[in-house]
Each structure stands twice: as structure tokens, then as C-alpha cells.
Amino acid sequence: MPVKGMPLFPVTVVGSWPRPRYLLDALRRRQAGQISFAEFNQVADQAVLEALKYQDDAGVDIVSDGEQRRDNFYSFVVEKLEGVKLMSLAELMDHVEDKASFDAILRSMDAPAFAIHNPTVVDRLRPRMPLAVDEFAFLKQHTDKPIKIALPGPYLLARSRWVKGVSDKAYPTQDLLAEDLVRILRDELIALRDAGCAFVQFDEPVLTDVVFRPEKKERTFMCASMAAAAGEPEEELAKAAWLMNQIVRGVEGIATGVHVCRGNWSRQESGLLSGSYAPLLPTLLDMHLDQLVLEYATPRAGALADFTPFARRCEIGLGVVNPRNDEVESVEAVVARVVEALSYFDPRQVYLNPDCGFGTFAERPMNSFEVAGQKLKVIGAAAQVLRRKYGEA
Ligand SMILES: [Zn+2]
Numbered sequence: 001m002p003v004k005g006m007p008l009f010p011v012t013v014v015g016s017w018p019r020p021r022y023l024l025d026a027l028r029r030r031q032a033g034q035i036s037f038a039e040f041n042q043v044a045d046q047a048v049l050e051a052l053k054y055q056d057d058a059g060v061d062i063v064s065d066g067e068q069r070r071d072n073f074y075s076f077v078v079e080k081l082e083g084v085k086l087m088s089l090a091e092l093m094d095h096v097e098d099k100a101s102f103d104a105i106l107r108s109m110d111a112p113a114f115a116i117h118n119p120t121v122v123d124r125l126r127p128r129m130p131l132a133v134d135e136f137a138f139l140k141q142h143t144d145k146p147i148k149i150a151l152p153g154p155y156l157l158a159r160s161r162w163v164k165g166v167s168d169k170a171y172p173t174q175d176l177l178a179e180d181l182v183r184i185l186r187d188e189l190i191a192l193r194d195a196g197c198a199f200v201q202f203d204e205p206v207l208t209d210v211v212f213r214p215e216k217k218e219r220t221f222m223c224a225s226m227a228a229a230a231g232e233p234e235e236e237l238a239k240a241a242w243l244m245n246q247i248v249r250g251v252e253g254i255a256t257g258v259h260v261c262r263g264n265w266s267r268q269e270s271g272l273l274s275g276s277y278a279p280l281l282p283t284l285l286d287m288h289l290d291q292l293v294l295e296y297a298t299p300r301a302g303a304l305a306d307f308t309p310f311a312r313r314c315e316i317g318l319g320v321v322n323p324r325n326d327e328v329e330s331v332e333a334v335v336a337r338v339v340e341a342l343s344y345f346d347p348r349q350v351y352l353n354p355d356c357g358f359g360t361f362a363e364r365p366m367n368s369f370e371v372a373g374q375k376l377k378v379i380g381a382a383a384q385v386l387r388r389k390y391g392e393a
Contacts, residue, residue, distance in 0.1 A: 001290060002315065003062055003146050003198045003255050008347050008390055009338065009383045010061040011376075012317065014259055014293060015150035015201065016073065016357030017051040017066030018365035018372060027071060027362055037079055044069045045138060052143060054373045059380030062146045062199055062351075065139045072361045073203050074152040074160065075119045081184070083125040083170065084161065086117035095165050118160060121167040125180045131188045136197050146198030151188060153204035153258065154247060155240035157181045160206070178243055186247045193254035201257045201293055201317075202244065207283070208262050210236045212275040237283040244287040257291030257317060258284060261356045262300055266364075269300065269324070276302020285313055293317030295355030296337065297329065307344035316345050319355035320382070321375040323366045328374045334382035335389075347390045352379050 003010065019027070026043040029035045051066025070076035078084050132149045139147055158178035162171065171177040189200055210233050248256050262274055277284075277294060284292050295301045296319045307316075318341055320334045334352070341350055358372040359365040367375070 001253070001255055002348070005146070006061055007383075007387055008350075009386045010351045011059055011379050011383045012062035012148055012199075012351055012353045013055065013060060013064050013066075013376070014261075014317070014319075014353055014355070014357045015064050015067050015148070015203075016070075016359040017054065017064075017068065018359040018367065018369055019068060019362050020047050020050065020369075023047040023068060024362060031071070041069060041134075048138060049142060052139065054369065054376060056143075058373065058376035059383065060145075060376060061383075062148050063139070063143055064148050064150065065135050067150065067357065067359070069135055070362070073150060073357070074156060075117060077131055077152065077157075078119050080127065080129050080131050081125050082128050083121055083123035084119045085122045087120040087163070087166075088117050092118050092120070092163065095163055118163070120163045121161045121170060121177055123170045125177075125184065127184060127187075130191055131184070133188070133191050133195055136192055136195055140196060147196075148199040148201055149192055149197050150201045150203055150259070151185060153202040153206075153240070154178060154181050154185055154243035155236075156204050156206045157185075158243065178239075182243055182246045186251070189247060189251055189254065189256070193251065197254060199255040199257065199291075201259050201291075202247075202289075203259050204240060204244075205259070205261050205263065207237070207240055207260050207280055208275070210240075211279045212262075233279075237280070241283050241286040244289070248288050255291065256289045257293050257315070258287055258289055259293035259317070259356075260284065261295045261319075262298070266324075269298070274300035276306050278302065278306040281306060281310055285310055289314070291315035291317050291351065293319075293351075293353065295319035296341075297322040297355045298324075301355075304341055304344055311344045312346055312349065315349040315351060316341065317351045317353045320352055320379060321354045323354045323356050323358045323372065323375070326367070326371050328371065329378050331378055331381045331385060334378060335385050338382065338386055347386075352383055354379070 023044060026040050030040040047068040048065045051068055052063060055063045078086050132151060136147060136149050158174055158181055162174040162177050192200055292314055296304060320337050321329045338350060354375060358367050
């Protein structure tokens with residue numbers, strides 16, 4: 001279902017926002033066990049309000065909390081679930097067969113090794129607390145706007161969290177782990193719906209790795225995909241759609257979407273993956289979701305014309321600014337991109353957002369607050385122009 005009460009071309013975000021210095025300091029203290037999760041959250045409250053202010057100033061219609069409480073979009077669940085442990089790359093290397101090539105891959109892709117601790121399943125999963133209802137509840141107290149919550153997708157979680165030699169004592173196969181993850185994510189979706197959340201976005205960037213791996217069977221650094229090599233692409237894609245549908249099936253009253261990008265850990269575009277969405281679209285459209293949140297500001301993600309066989313099949317969260325550079329896009333360029341999208345989508349189906357978050361990894365923001373704020377403002381201004389053009393002031 002569409003988010004209720006929205007104007008045409010709702011402006012939203014993909015999720016993360018850069019963290020202020022004081023928050024990073026608190027995060028380090030939390031990770032070193034020097035402060036409690038509750039103490040950390042008190043510090044993060046302030047950062048969430050600052051992230052909200054940037055969005056309000058830019059005219060964002062569906063807001064997020066900037067993922068200020070998360071060290072990144074997939075490992076934050078370590079605080080929330082028993083049975084998951086952060087393993088450093090060094091520890092993980094012990095379980096990788098070809099250590100030299102793994103290391104070379106990380107270097108060539110400019111992977112933020114300091115930021116990477118793979119959340120690894122070491123025991124049966126048991127929720128310690130909701131994954132994100134707490135994040136939602138705080139933001140809800142401070143805004144009347146609809147709220148978007150991002151959750152790591154089930155395929156990403158199942159694939160990245162299961163490490164052979166470590167996880168198989170609790171879950172002999174990755175599929176058995178996936179069953180538990182589906183149950184946890186479905187419960188979370190329902191709890192967020194019941195709490196009044198407008199939109200849940202599942203992040204599955206690792207699907208890019210499935211279709212664009214430079215060489216089959218080779219591990220690439222793609223948002224935690226180093227933990228487990230994947231099977232054949234067709235099989236993996238079918239599994240990803242099946243898992244997603246187990247989560248959302250029959251859950252009404254909340255908008256849902258999936259976000260896939262080609263990596264957002266480096267400003268060196270050459271280190272990120274590239275390729276069009278064409279090989280992924282049938283899978284994404286098989287997922288029973290309202291919206292695909294895709295990056296189209298970067299030319300690395302191919303052309304909107306990939307939607308020609310799938311015109312008007314779903315909503316699109318159209319990426320119209322690149323979070324990874326300092327060049328602030330012009331309002332005219334964003335408007336032109338949206339006009340192009342209207343060949344494949346109805347005006348009611350188009351939501352506007354950056355290509356990805358501005359701070360996927362807490363320790364490695366993709367932009368300054370200032371530039372990120374300016375880019376959001378450009379999207380807000382473009383939405384105003386488009387609403388006048390297509391019938392709503
Ligand atoms: Zn992304």
C-alpha cells in the first residue's frame with residue numbers, strides 16, 4: 001500500500017545520516033564495553049534529533065532516524081539478538097580458505113576494514129529486544145511525519161551471518177538459520193506496523209554481488225558478503241525472493257520496499273560494483289513489496305529503460321542524488337531524471353530519495369553534514385517543481 005496522506009513525489013531517505021563526533025565517541029565507548037546500551041542511547045537521542053532537523057529543513061516527507069543508533073545497517077542487530085557475535089576480519093580470515101586473495105580483494109575495493117566486524121551466528125538466535133521498534137518509538141515522539149525504518153534483508157542476514165566452522169553447531173545449514181531469521185523479521189515488521197510505522201525498507205545490497213560477481217565463486221567485499229560464498233545466481237535469487245515473501249505475506253497496513261545498491265562504503269567509485277538492474281528486476285518484482293528503492297543518480301547502476309518490460313508494476317524510490325561526492329546536483333537535473341522515470345512509472349508511483357544513505361558505516365560517512373543537507377534540499381526543491389508541473393502545488 002502507498003504511504004497515506006502523501007503529496008505527489010514524496011521525498012524520503014534511504015536511511016543513514018553521518019554521525020556527529022560525540023556520537024562516534026560514544027559508539028567507541030559502547031563497543032569497548034565502557035558504557036551500557038542505555039547510556040549510549042541517551043547520547044544518540046540528541047544525534048537523532050539533529051538528523052531529523054536536516055530532513056525537516058529539506059522538506060523530507062517520510063523521515064528516518066538517520067540510523068544514528070547503529071554502527072552500520074546490518075551489524076546493529078548484535079545488540080538486539082542473542083546468539084550473534086561480532087567477528088573481526090582477522091578472526092574471520094581463519095575461516096577463509098584463500099587468505100591472500102581475500103586480502104587482495106579487500107584492498108582493491110577500498111573496504112573499510114576498520115569498520116568491518118562481521119556479525120556471525122555462534123548460537124541459536126533469541127531476540128533480546130525488538131530490532132528497531134525502540135528506534136521508531138523515539139523518533140515518533142518527535143515528529144508527526146510518517147517514518148521509514150530500514151531493516152537488513154533476510155537474504156543478507158542469512159548469508160552473512162552463517163560462517164562454516166562457527167555457526168554450524170547452532171544451525172547445521174544456512175537454510176535453518178534463514179528460517180529463524182524470517183520469523184524474527186516478520187515479527188518485527190508486524191510490531192512496527194502495530195506501533196504506527198509507515199514504511200519498512202529491507203536492505204539487500206548483497207543481491208548485487210550475486211549477479212555481478214566478477215568471477216563466480218570468488219568472494220567480493222559487498223556489505224558483509226565475505227562470510228559465505230554463494231551458490232548459483234538463479235538459486236540465490238530465488239531464495240532471496242522466497243525468504244522476503246515469507247516475511248511480508250499477508251501483513252497489511254504498512255508500506256514495504258527493498259533497497260539494492262552497488263555499494264556505499266567508498267567514495268572511490270571504481271572500487272564499487274557496477275552493472276544495470278536488469279538481471280535483478282524479475283527477482284525484485286517477485287517480492288510482494290510496494291516499492292523498489294534503487295540508485296539512479298550514479299551511472300554505474302544502468303538505465304531506467306531496464307523497466308520497459310515492467311512499466312507501472314510497482315512504486316519506485318528513485319535515487320536522484322549521489323551521496324558519495326561533493327558535487328551538489330541541480331534541481332533541473334533531478335526534475336529531468338524524474339520526467340524520464342515517468343515513461344515507466346505513474347506520478348503516484350514515484351518517491352524521491354538519494355541513491356543510498358549518507359553514512360552506511362558510522363566510521364566512514366560518505367559526506368559532510370553540509371553537503372548531505374544541500375543534496376536533500378535539492379530533492380525537496382525538485383519535488384516542489386514536479387508537484388506544480390503534475391498538478392499539485
Ligand atoms: Zn545502498
